[in-house]
Amino acid sequence: MAFEGLAQRLQGTLQKITGKGKISEADVKEMMREVRFALIEADVNLKVVKTFVKTVSERAIGQDVMKSLTPGQQVVKIVKDELTNLMGGEQNPIQFSRKSPTVIMMVGLQGAGKTTSSGKLATVLRKRHNKNPLLVAADVYRPAAIQQLETLGKQLTVPVFSLGTDISPVEIVRQALEKAEKEHHDVVLIDTAGRLHIDEVLMQELKDIRELATPEEVFLVVDAMTGQDAVNVAQNFDDAVGITGVILTKLDGDTRGGAALSIRTVTEKPIKFVGMGEKMDALEPFHPERMASRILGM
Amino acid sequence: ARFRVIDEEFFEELEELLLQADVGFETVMELIDQLKLEVKRKNMKDTAGIQSVISEKLVEIYEAGEKMDSKLNIQADGLTVILMVGVNGVGKTTTIGKLSARLMAEGKTVMLAAGDTFRAGAIEQLVVWGERAGVEVIRQSEGSDPAAVMYDAIRAAKNRHVDVLICDTAGRLQNKVNLMKELEKVHRIISNEVEGAPHEVLLALDATTGQNALVQAQTFKEATNVTGIVLTKLDGTAKGGIVLAIRNKLKIPVKFVGLGEGMDDLQPFDPEKYVYGLFADGLEQETEASDTIDK
Ligand SMILES: Nc1nc2c(ncn2[C@@H]2O[C@H](COP(=O)(O)OP(=O)(O)OP(=O)(O)O)[C@@H](O)[C@H]2O)c(=O)[nH]1
Ligand SMILES: Nc1nc2c(ncn2[C@@H]2O[C@H](COP(=O)(O)OP(=O)(O)OP(=O)(O)O)[C@@H](O)[C@H]2O)c(=O)[nH]1
Ligand SMILES: [K+]
Ligand SMILES: [Mg+2]
Numbered sequence: 001m002a003f004e005g006l007a008q009r010l011q012g013t014l015q016k017i018t019g020k021g022k023i024s025e026a027d028v029k030e031m032m033r034e035v036r037f038a039l040i041e042a043d044v045n046l047k048v049v050k051t052f053v054k055t056v057s058e059r060a061i062g063q064d065v066m067k068s069l070t071p072g073q074q075v076v077k078i079v080k081d082e083l084t085n086l087m088g089g090e091q092n093p094i095q096f097s098r099k100s101p102t103v104i105m106m107v108g109l110q111g112a113g114k115t116t117s118s119g120k121l122a123t124v125l126r127k128r129h130n131k132n133p134l135l136v137a138a139d140v141y142r143p144a145a146i147q148q149l150e151t152l153g154k155q156l157t158v159p160v161f162s163l164g165t166d167i168s169p170v171e172i173v174r175q176a177l178e179k180a181e182k183e184h185h186d187v188v189l190i191d192t193a194g195r196l197h198i199d200e201v202l203m204q205e206l207k208d209i210r211e212l213a214t215p216e217e218v219f220l221v222v223d224a225m226t227g228q229d230a231v232n233v234a235q236n237f238d239d240a241v242g243i244t245g246v247i248l249t250k251l252d253g254d255t256r257g258g259a260a261l262s263i264r265t266v267t268e269k270p271i272k273f274v275g276m277g278e279k280m281d282a283l284e285p286f287h288p289e290r291m292a293s294r295i296l297g298m
Numbered sequence: 299a300r301f302r303v304i305d306e307e308f309f310e311e312l313e314e315l316l317l318q319a320d321v322g323f324e325t326v327m328e329l330i331d332q333l334k335l336e337v338k339r340k341n342m343k344d345t346a347g348i349q350s351v352i353s354e355k356l357v358e359i360y361e362a363g364e365k366m367d368s369k370l371n372i373q374a375d376g377l378t379v380i381l382m383v384g385v386n387g388v389g390k391t392t393t394i395g396k397l398s399a400r401l402m403a404e405g406k407t408v409m410l411a412a413g414d415t416f417r418a419g420a421i422e423q424l425v426v427w428g429e430r431a432g433v434e435v436i437r438q439s440e441g442s443d444p445a446a447v448m449y450d451a452i453r454a455a456k457n458r459h460v461d462v463l464i465c466d467t468a469g470r471l472q473n474k475v476n477l478m479k480e481l482e483k484v485h486r487i488i489s490n491e492v493e494g495a496p497h498e499v500l501l502a503l504d505a506t507t508g509q510n511a512l513v514q515a516q517t518f519k520e521a522t523n524v525t526g527i528v529l530t531k532l533d534g535t536a537k538g539g540i541v542l543a544i545r546n547k548l549k550i551p552v553k554f555v556g557l558g559e560g561m562d563d564l565q566p567f568d569p570e571k572y573v574y575g576l577f578a579d580g581l582e583q584e585t586e587a588s589d590t591i592d593k
């Protein structure tokens with residue numbers, strides 16, 4: 001399988017040219033072809049790859065890389081630094097609104113992990129932030145979506161607000177906000193139905209919820225295995241509802257997760273959490289540097 | 299008509315289109331190489347007729363010199379067992395709902411086994427699909443042993459002389475060794491209880507998935523001898539191009555595509571139509587764009 005590490009591949013490229021004594025611009029170009037290949041194999045979006053390779057090439061050729069004794073390592077280092085920078089340097093915490101309750105909305109494609117991540121977030125809010133969250137079941141479409149959230153709520157002893165499937169999601173959210181006010185919940189966590197980014201009717205529904213609930217955070221939940229289409233998805237969700245951050249799920253798998261870079265680049269919104277399993281405690285803060293290494297297969 | 303010369307730039311654009319459809323580097327390179335040969339052989343100068351040549355070559359890569367039946371292996375007599383497997387959230391349970399409706403429409407009697415005893419709401423979800431399609435669902439409580447559910451379901455299916463039993467399983471990432479062992483066990487129970495079963499092991503693949511899908515197919519094949527793929531969520535903008543490499547390298551054909559969340563949104567896979575969809579729109583746009591530049 002073509003998933004071997006970038007470092008290893010660059011070494012291979014280098015070995016072919018070590019006989020030549022000095023490294024030329026053409027050699028750097030050759031190495032950057034390997035970088036390009038590694039990024040595409042890792043599912044980084046092609047357009048993002050192009051821009052990235054261009055930036056890094058300029059840096060590599062402009063600096064003392066070619067004169068150095070270990071040009072391969074130098075290139076790898078530049079690639080990794082640039083990648084880490086693009087991922088966003090700092091860890092980004094959840095934002096809370098000054099006026100209670102803080103509303104958090106979960107949005108994304110079908111099956112990305114919104115409902116599961118809602119449960120996990122409730123756990124984080126309660127344990128790490130001492131909050132008293134209310135989960136809202138606003139998915140009236142998927143069979144048994146409400147039961148799924150209620151089961152998780154029961155497990156976590158976090159209350160779940162639901163009104164069945166005959167009431168519109170906007171109305172459900174409106175009533176949930178009333179209840180949160182009355183019962184002093186300081187965070188309202190809205191689980192919405194999965195939808196395609198090209199589904200205009202359902203995207204409008206998200207806009208309506210956003211307008212009504214004025215969320216402090218709108219998290220786009222994205223499956224880490226996503227391929228080239230991640231940019232379209234992220235762009236459309238961001239344009240429609242204005243996301244504030246990303247939760248990258250299923251990172252406990254063996255995907256390289258290049259979609260993370262694509263999403264970060266097109267939306268410029270931070271990846272705030274990663275999902276590391278199906279259990280309710282498997283939500284972790286995002287580490288840009290680890291993600292960079294992973295994408296490069298190092 | 300909108301023709302342009304076939305030059306390096308044309309091949310580069312095609313390469314990019316296919317990469318953006320998640321076809322993967324190796325397959326794209328193979329296609330471009332073969333295409334270049336064919337263009338030379340046929341002495342093609344412009345893009346008139348190039349689309350059908352690209353389609354042809356892509357189907358050739360997909361089939362890898364060996365036609366495979368994309369029909370389901372349904373037994374003429376006795377019980378047919380279909381096992382649905384795949385990673386988390388790809389559309390296994392939904393596909394089972396759609397497939398039940400399809401088989402019922404063909405006059406088969408169908409029963410479902412709620413083998414996902416792990417994920418919250420999974421059993422209830424399958425039960426809703428069972429009600430929609432009008433088929434019985436054999437279930438135990440959440441947390442029970444999935445192999446035991448299968449055992450129960452097979453007995454029920456035999457007692458009631460059902461034609462097809464479709465077994466749902468919990469989503470699992472292919473690198474989770476214990477969960478893959480559990481799946482092997484489920485597979486073993488089924489093959490012990492019914493001669494020749496499972497007759498189909500369908501791997502659900504989300505069309506949105508990138509290159510990891512190849513590893514998914516390989517690992518699930520090792521564990522359960524996958525016989526076919528259901529490529530789900532093709533109603534979005536993702537194309538799932540990695541199925542070309544999966545069919546070429548692992549000899550697993552796509553049998554159905556999922557085109558939505560409704561009961562009727564499952565269709566048999568058509569390779570010609572599918573490969574055309576991987577590049578045709580994009581190529582047209584590119585050709586139009588270069589046309590305007592030329593003028
Ligand atoms: N291994 C793993 N599985 C996850 C993770 N997050 C979610 N899942 C699983 O992914 C599947 C889909 O998760 P859901 O939470 O139902 O996804 P969703 O986005 O709410 O789905 P829809 O409501 O249908 O759009 C389930 O099987 C979850 O257990 C994760 O970080 N790791
Ligand atoms: N747009 C679209 N959505 C689909 C399709 N197939 C399934 N879905 C949706 O994808 C989500 C996940 O589907 P499930 O059937 O629950 O997936 P699963 O593989 O059983 O998930 P787990 O059991 O949690 O691993 C649901 O919201 C489905 O409605 C499809 O072909 N198109
Ligand atoms: K998915
Ligand atoms: Mg959900």
Ligand SMILES: [Mg+2]
Binds near residue numbers: 390420466
């Ligand atoms: Mg399921």
